[in-house]
Amino acid sequence: MHRYTGSDRLLVLLIVALAGIGFLILVGPVLVVLVTSFTSSRALRFPPPGLTLQWYRDLFDPVRSSQIHVAAGNSLLVAALTAIVATSLATAAALAIARTRAGWARFAEGGFMAPLVLPGIAFGLAALMFFSWLRLPPSLALLVAGHAMIAAPFALRTVGAAAAGLDPALEESSAALGAGPWRTFRRVTLPLIMPGVAAGAFLAFVSSLDNVPVSLFLASAQTDMLPIRLWGMMETALDVRVAAASGVLVAVAFILLLVMDRAVGLARRMSG
Amino acid sequence: MLDDSRSAGSAPDAAGRLRGHRLDMDGVRVRYGQTLAVRDVTLSVEPGEMLALLGPSGCGKTTLLRTVAGFIRAEAGRVLVDGAAIDHLPPGRRGVGIVFQSYALFPHMSAAENVAYGLEARRLPKAEIARKVDAALAAVRMEGFADRRPRALSGGQQQRVALARALAIEPAILLLDEPFAALDRSLRLDLQLEIKRIQRRFGVTAVLVTHDQDEAMSMADRMAVMNAGRVEQVGAPAEVYDRPATAFVAGFVGTTNRLPGRIEARDGAGYRVRLDAGATFAVESARGFDIGARVVLCARPEQLALRDGADAPDAFPARLRQSLPLGPALIHDIEAGAAELKLHAARHGAPPAPGPVRVALRPDATPALFPEGETT
Structure with missing residues (x-):
């Protein structure tokens, strides 16, 4: 039997303490927002003096919160389109990278992953300047383009892991049996990497939905996005509906996460 | 239903046997970067014959097989089926059936769907596909496993499904790439005998790649011993064993x-x-x-x-x-x-x-x- 020495115990203690602090920092604020969203006071305050569902009623009121609803609609539309665009691009890139051992593939992969470390603010500003240099007016399409840049690395990671696990003999088999490239992709490749594709699309959707830095530069009055609208509401008045909206977002993300994890083992894919 | 009768493979004769096809490799040379993997190999496989490509790993035998299959383009030389060059054709139009070392069965399809795959790609009528799938599975004695996924089959069963899938498209040439390497030693001889029997019954011309001399000896009508990209000797197994042409063959075979x-x-x-x-x-x-x-x-x-x-x-x-x-x-x-x-x-x-x-x-x-x- 292995006996724990003093330094072993210290290490275990340290790890537990760090994990605890991390957990507190990550989950604590979410709990604070959730509790605050039920406050009976007229402004954001924690702890709440009493509890009410008032702010959720206000949030879903089509007249009083119409601007929020427009922004939420835009955000959902952009997130859905971003998921489609980013996942399609990432799938094409991941398959190309998985099929070659050439040096350019590693280089290309690095390029695709770059937005992950690029500061969003810098990219948002650059995208704004680039689009206005092209004389393109602000639109949802430009928002989708910007979000897809940020979201593609997430999809590339999950699809890439799925594609790397694919036996090349499967696609060769398909080709030898007389299937063309399109049939091979549709009948063999896509079904086999589908869990990675679905996980990637989910991550792209969520990262677009709560993106602030890119939306900040690319959104306009006509293309208001939910996170930007919430930020604006915070600046003008400490509107409690912001907390309620956050509560809804947290709940939706949590449910989606559970569904995706059940369907495709998301946690496993993100670590792979 | 293909527009090209040769790539449509073999038409069964009156007795239900496939008409054997002749395969020629004529001065085939394959280069990987700086190294010559296959050096000007000329080999013929007679109709209905099984030829083994035998050699140590890295001798070029798999590269040669993949060149015949159409996955690799030769730098020089030609591959001919019944005297007609097939070098310009993609793998699916060459009339070759392949059994891979990993079997490469599609894991998300049942045994029957795997066997039907090549027939669907050829856009055959549904009724004909169903008939041919049943016949192919019966030929490898897997008719009771039609609805099983590959994961639910043993290694030997997977291999038989892979063989059925390759034969269902009625190929002119059957290519077997180390088909027994992943099997237990105790299973190998039974499956070797069975595959040999099926190959004979179908009358299909076959090329078997292996590094196992016993496998080559027991299955092949003739074997080509390869070393460093060259064919050192071609002949019946007994002839190669009794009269090795080179010191390498003497050492590698037996x-x-x-x-x-x-x-x-x-x-x-x-x-x-x-x-x-x-x-x-x-x-x-x-x-x-x-x-x-x-x-x-x-x-x-x-x-x-x-x-x-x-x-x-x-x-x-x-x-x-x-x-x-x-x-x-x-x-x-x-x-x-x-x-x-x-x-x-x-x-x-x-x-x-x-x-x-x-x-x-x-x-x-x-x-x-x-x-x-x-x-x-």
């Missing part, structure tokens, strides 16, 4: 004992060879050697024998280290100077005691002679 020596004189249809170990053997050889040339005599374990008698001139002194029983035979582990020898003998009575012995050539033995430098 076990061989290498005895260095010197050509002493011409002797009938061969030479008298003075071994360094201290005996003179008469050896038949069609090759030309100068008197005094250094040679290596390659003798099979069953071509040598222990000899009683103190100083027979046709036996050399050695030391018996141990004798091990191997089924009905006895393996003698012998040391003769720097050389280590293995001898096969019938097992009767108690094995001889370790110690000094004399080794001779059996009277009917036909060992092979190679120039010294050729030995690898």
Whole structure:
């Protein structure tokens, strides 16, 4: 039997303490927002003096919160389109990278992953300047383009892991049996990497939905996005509906996460 | 239903057999970067024949198979089926069926869907596909497993489904890439016999890639022994075993004992060879050697024998280290100077005691002679 020495115990203690602090920092604020969203006071305050569902009623009121609803609609539309665009691009890139051992593939992969470390603010500003240099007016399409840049690395990671696990003999088999490239992709490749594709699309959707830095530069009055609208509401008045909206977002993300994890083992894919 | 009758594969004849097709590799050369993986290989496979490409890993046998399949483009040379070049055709239009080492069954499809895949790609009518799938699964005795996913099948069953899938498209040529490598040794012989039977019954021309000489011996009508991208010898398994054309073949196919020596004189249809170990053997050889040339005599374990008698001139002194029983035979582990020898003998009575012995050539033995430098 292995006996724990003093330094072993210290290490275990340290790890537990760090994990605890991390957990507190990550989950604590979410709990604070959730509790605050039920406050009976007229402004954001924690702890709440009493509890009410008032702010959720206000949030879903089509007249009083119409601007929020427009922004939420835009955000959902952009997130859905971003998921489609980013996942399609990432799938094409991941398959190309998985099929070659050439040096350019590693280089290309690095390029695709770059937005992950690029500061969003810098990219948002650059995208704004680039689009206005092209004389393109602000639109949802430009928002989708910007979000897809940020979201593609997430999809590339999950699809890439799925594609790397694919036996090349499967696609060769398909080709030898007389299937063309399109049939091979549709009948063999896509079904086999589908869990990675679905996980990637989910991550792209969520990262677009709560993106602030890119939306900040690319959104306009006509293309208001939910996170930007919430930020604006915070600046003008400490509107409690912001907390309620956050509560809804947290709940939706949590449910989606559970569904995706059940369907495709998301946690496993993100670590792979 | 293909527009090209050749790539549509074989039409069954009246007896339900496929018409055999001839495969020719004509000066095929394949290069990977700086290295030549296949060096100007010319080989023919007769209609209905099974040819084994036998060699160590890296000898180019798989590369050659993949070139025939159309996954690799040859730098020079041609691949012909029934005399027509197929080099410009993609894999799916060449009329080849392939069984991969990993079987490469589609894991998300049932056995029947796997077998139907190639027929669907050919856009055959549904009823015809169903009929051919049933027939192909029945041919490999897997009709009871049609709805199983590959994961729910054993290795041997997966291999039979892979074979059914390859045969369902009625290929002109069947390519088998190390099909038994992933199977338990105990299963291999049964499946080898079964695949051989099916190949014969379908009358399909086949190329088998393997590094296992027993597999090549038991399955192939002829074998091509490859080394460093070249074919060193082509012939029936027994012929290759009995009369290896090169020192490499002698060493790779079967076990061989290498005895260095010197050509002493011409002797009938061969030479008298003075071994360094201290005996003179008469050896038949069609090759030309100068008197005094250094040679290596390659003798099979069953071509040598222990000899009683103190100083027979046709036996050399050695030391018996141990004798091990191997089924009905006895393996003698012998040391003769720097050389280590293995001898096969019938097992009767108690094995001889370790110690000094004399080794001779059996009277009917036909060992092979190679120039010294050729030995690898």
